[in-house]
Amino acid sequence: MSALKEAVLTYVKNEYLEADDDREVTYDTPLISSGIVDSFSMVSLKVFLETTYSISIPDAKATPEAFDSVNNIAVLLKEFGINE
């Protein structure tokens, strides 16, 4: 288990799932393309990553593809020197 992925997964569940939403979300669950996170609410995820890891993600890198799963987010964070 990766602490980083677990932290992101926990955030995603708390931030985006309603209390009665029993969908299973794992590291490779599509977030954007499944509709769990839309392009508008994706900004919250970006704010979380930037605040938590003290980084600034340029808009060019904050793409729906880069945010589409916890695994993809971990790959993105690696670019900023944040490793699992």
Add this chain to the structure above:
Amino acid sequence: MFSPEIRTSYQQQLGDMQSQGIFKQERVICSPQDADIEAVFPIGSEMKHVINMCANNYLGLSSHPEVIAAAHAGLDSHGYGMSSVRFICGTQDIHKELEKKLTEFLGTEDTILFPSCMDANGGVFEAVLGEQDVMIADRLVHASIVDGMRLAKAQQDTYKHSDMAHLEQKLQLHQDKRARLIITDGSFSMDGDLAKLDQIVELAEKYNAMVFLDDSHASGFIGKTGRGTHEHCGVLGRIDIITTTLGKALGGASGGCVSGRRELVEMCRQKARPYLFSNTVPPVVAAGAIRVIDLISSTTERRDKLEKSTQWWREGLTKAGLIIKAGETPIVPVMLFNAKLSQDFARDLYDLGIYAVGFFFPVVPKAQARIRTQISAAHEMHHLEKALDAFTKVGEKYGILGLTKAEIIAKYGE
């Protein structure tokens, strides 16, 4: 150059939209906007008389004789167009009069007109916020707000729809910013529910935040005297920015406004780009809208009728065994959950003389397909009875009356 390759590329994109079922087709109306309309759909077919159940004509003022007469008079006295933006030579006495009347009606300090509420929402955030500030928006706000936020330099954040605990978390998170702006619709256009504006104002005061309210689907009829969601929630005078439209209940023509704290409105006059670089609201529209505000300020008759009709319609659909989104606004979504079912249902309604539109992903979330009905003070009881009869007949045809959400999804899929 528009090369053959480029043309093919666009044709493929449009073809994809058609195959995905998201290609929009216009219905052509050959009569004034009203409860009874003459429509042609699809284009090329015969004109058909239908009852309109999907207009934003909440107060039935779009074709009201007094509004039409006032618009005629305005056309004669003030001309057809101004050929100018507001601040060069596009401001007439009637624009100032309309702004004053909107300020009084909405219970604010000042108002500035925009060509549309889309433009008001497109310009207001950039005009009043800077990069040291944060915008915290309900996730179901209107698309024009989303676009306006994207144009602003302030940081963006969102909270779960109407989730006050989540909003409070976000306000705590952003205490380090210079200014915080909570952003919400008053009446949410797809679900027809109302913002918890009293709680939002309390949180704003607790965490030193301003409140932005888009009341486009509420101005004129929500609240005891139709002032809007802020009246309904008992927070008149405590909203910092209200945007609303003249294109729905308030005559339905066009135009919108930013109304609120004097300094914020003045910032829009100085900096809001859709105000600075777009033509003034046509004189004929300003004159008609003034009459609308006078009409709804003198009597609550129309909003009272709308309230009663809405209650009847909501109860009727529920008794018939259809699932609706709970609420109290005249936006009444009939939930069908399956995209194809929503399209088939709407087509069958049209065949029975009822015009309503099915919505599905990505306009609404997946498995939330619906037909959105909108009640108007122009609807008489015979319109509503005919519409309810048609909804019941089509519901019977598809065997969904009395079924739960899970049962409808089991039958038709998500």
